[in-house]
Amino acid sequence: MREANPIDLTIPLSLYIHFPWCVRKCPYCDFNSHPLRGTLDEAGYLRALRQDLSAQLEDVPTRSIQSIFFGGGTPSLFSPDAFAELLDGLSELMTPDAEVTMEANPGTTEYHDFHEYRAAGINRLSLGAQSFADVQLERLGRIHSACETHESFAKAREGGFDNVNLDLMYALPQQTVDEAMFDLETAIVLAPEHISWYQLTIEPKTEFARRPPILASETAVEDMEKRGHALLAEAGYRRYEVSAYAKDSHQCLHNSNYWRFGDYLGAGAGAHGKRSNATGIIRTSKPRQPRLYLADPETTKELPLRLSDLPGEFMMNVLRLFDGVEFELFTQRTGLPIEVIGERWQSLVDLGLASEERLTATPLGYRHLDSLIQRFL
Ligand SMILES: C[S@@+](CC[C@H](N)C(=O)[O-])C[C@H]1O[C@@H](n2cnc3c(N)ncnc32)[C@H](O)[C@@H]1O
Ligand code: SF4
DSSP, X not given: OOOOOOOOXXXXXXXXXXXXXXXXXXXXXXXXOEEOOSSOOHHHHHHHHHHHHHXXXXXXXXXXXXXXXXXXXXXXXXXXXXXXXXXXXXXXXXXXXXXXXXXXXXXXXTTSOHHHHHHHTOOEEEXXXXXXOXXXXXXXTOSSOHHHHHHHHHHHHHTTOOOEEEEEEESOTTOOHHHHHHHHHXXXXXXXXXXXXXXXXXXXXXXXXXXXXXXXXXXHHHHHHHHHHHHHHHTTOEEEETTEEESTTOOOHHHHHHHTTOEEEEESTTOEEEEEETTEXXXXXXXXXXXXXXXXXXXXXXXXXXXGGHHHXXXXXXXXXXXXXXXXXXXXXXXXXXXXXXXXXHHHHHTTSBOSSSBOBOHHHHHTHXXXXXXXX
């Protein structure tokens, strides 16, 4: 691999904060989430987060934060006061129009008031609806009914949230194409600004991997995708990433920064980060187990990326974006000259899988995204 130039250090910076507890573990989930036993030690976790953040922020003294994502687990188990305190401590480091998202589980939203989350400084909400069929919610081990999702959505609107995402999954156990379309149609009627529509994957070491449910057939899944994409497009939701659909200009800034290979700090149990500095790019991670994290919140494991890994890491992210990115971004974000991927890119252009104008797959290439990305790994 050739020598790299310095990376452009004015690249955007985001912050991810992880909340590792849930009321109960869903059988499909392999996120770093742990069933809450006993009461939540909110003050203890906040103390750890403050220590963690102040240590990590020392490494990026001159950069401002353009987006914050409180993810989980179930952040909505924590009170509005907890977020107000965290955001107060970060306010001087944030850009004035920073996007601040919180994930919420509809089964926890009677615990706290949405007005208060909004007043704390959260301006985007991501509700884990998953499905609007109670039978599916039960199979998925969810702690809420479809009715509770409707109630949570209404409360979010009443509470002043004008930027809401709904998470939905398809290809659910025994799901028919019509049932998957019903879920999308119901979401569309609610008119959130953003919909994330994920294909259910059976992740190793989950309850579903141990006891596999009967899944929808491959042809049913293809039909779901064909009809689902058309339905979302007709309703004005533009697909801008593999699973992300937005109305107007409501793309998620935070996730888009990951996909554009921007930098982000990761705080909280099991959180990952990526940071560029004068010598290269470092991936960071925190201890996954809440107990270990709480015992030592300041320790961050750092893993410098090898120059030879950069093209693959970059392409794996940017090609997920439906519009891809401009060629210049490759050098800005990796410090490597574009020639490093030039020949491989041209061979994909020749096959009709990639664009000549920018780093983006053609519609045909997008349907074979995994094999396209493989070329750079
Ligand atoms: C980080 S999870 C957390 C959201 C929140 N805890 C909840 O479940 O309501 C974000 C989203 O990923 C999706 N997801 C989780 N596990 C998945 C799986 N195995 N396959 C597909 N999507 C999954 C779900 O739609 C979920 O809402
Ligand atoms: S609530 Fe969300 S994070 Fe928690 S176990 Fe279920 S899917 Fe995973």
